Amino acid sequence: MIQVNKTINLEQLDKELNGQGLIGSVDENLNILAVGLAEHNSATYEELQVVIDNHIAVFTKLTLAEKLASVGLNLDDLKEALGL
Numbered sequence: 001m002i003q004v005n006k007t008i009n010l011e012q013l014d015k016e017l018n019g020q021g022l023i024g025s026v027d028e029n030l031n032i033l034a035v036g037l038a039e040h041n042s043a044t045y046e047e048l049q050v051v052i053d054n055h056i057a058v059f060t061k062l063t064l065a066e067k068l069a070s071v072g073l074n075l076d077d078l079k080e081a082l083g084l
Helices: 010-016 047-056 064-070 075-079
Strands: 022-026 034-037
Touching: 010 034, 010 047, 022 064, 034 047, 064 075
Parallel strands: none
Antiparallel strands: 022 034
């Protein structure tokens, strides 16, 4: 695991490396403290360090529809569940 001291978007970082999976340890606020390679990731820790050094985390705010879709629902499903 590589200790980090900046904001990390783990999904974005994985795509910047090779898309083969990363693991991370987090603090009580879910901030990434350290990043490692997933079991079948073919990258090296040296390659991971370069990507971390160049990483600028970007977080996008999801719309309500995107949040619902992430759990397999849509706005109509939500309205029905709420009896609207």
